Amino acid sequence: MEDHVILVNENDEQIGTMPKLEVHEKGILHRAFSVFLFNKKNELLIQQRALTKYHSAGLWSNTCCSHPRENENTQAAALRRLQEEMGIKSPINFLHSFIYHEEMENGLIEHEYDHIFIGRFNEMPIINESEVSHWKYISIPDLLDEMNMNPENFTIWFRICLPTVLEKLSSTHFNFN
Numbered sequence: 305m306e307d308h309v310i311l312v313n314e315n316d317e318q319i320g321t322m323p324k325l326e327v328h329e330k331g332i333l334h335r336a337f338s339v340f341l342f343n344k345k346n347e348l349l350i351q352q353r354a355l356t357k358y359h360s361a362g363l364w365s366n367t368c369c370s371h372p373r374e375n376e377n378t379q380a381a382a383l384r385r386l387q388e389e390m391g392i393k394s395p396i397n398f399l400h401s402f403i404y405h406e407e408m409e410n411g412l413i414e415h416e417y418d419h420i421f422i423g424r425f426n427e428m429p430i431i432n433e434s435e436v437s438h439w440k441y442i443s444i445p446d447l448l449d450e451m452n453m454n455p456e457n458f459t460i461w462f463r464i465c466l467p468t469v470l471e472k473l474s475s476t477h478f479n480f481n
Contacts, residue, residue, distance in 0.1 A: 331413030391430030
C-alpha cells in the first residue's frame with residue numbers, strides 16, 4: 305500500500321490525503337515533522353539518508369523527519385519514526401512550526417507545514433539501514449561550516465530548518481532536558 309500524507313491548509317487544518325510521491329510531484333502543502341536531538345555536548349545527531357530513498361538519497365539531514373499518518377498525532381508520529389529510523393526511544397518537545405516551499409533538483413517539490421521537535425539523546429542510535437546509511441554527532445559550528453562549504457551534501461529541508469531551530473533555541477533559551 306502506498307504511503308499517504310495529510311494535506312493541510314495554512315492553518316494546519318486537514319483538507320484531505322494524497323499519495324506521498326504525488327504530493328511531492330505537485331508541490332501540495334502537507335503536514336510533516338522534523339526531529340533534532342542534541343547530546344550533552346550540544347552536538348546534533350544527524351543522519352545520512354539511505355541510498356535507496358526516492359529523493360535526497362545519500363544526503364545528510366536532521367536526526368529524523370517524516371510525515372504523520374492520517375488520525376495520528378504529530379508528536380506520536382515523530383516518536384514512532386524516530387524509533388523506526390534510528391532505533392531511538394527518547395522524549396521530545398515541540399519547538400515551533402513553519403511552512404516552506406522549495407523545489408528540489410529532481411523535479412520534486414517540498415511544500416510542508418513542518419512541526420519541529422527537539423530533545424536530548426547521548427547514546428548511539430541503532431539505525432534502520434533501509435532508511436539511514438550513516439549517522440554522526442556534530443558540533444553546530446562544524447555543521448555550519450560543512451553546510452556552507454558543501455550545501456549540496458545536505459537535504460533542502462535541513463538547510464531550511466536548521467537556522468530556524470538555532471534562532472528559536474537562542475532566542476527562547478528553550479529548556480528541553
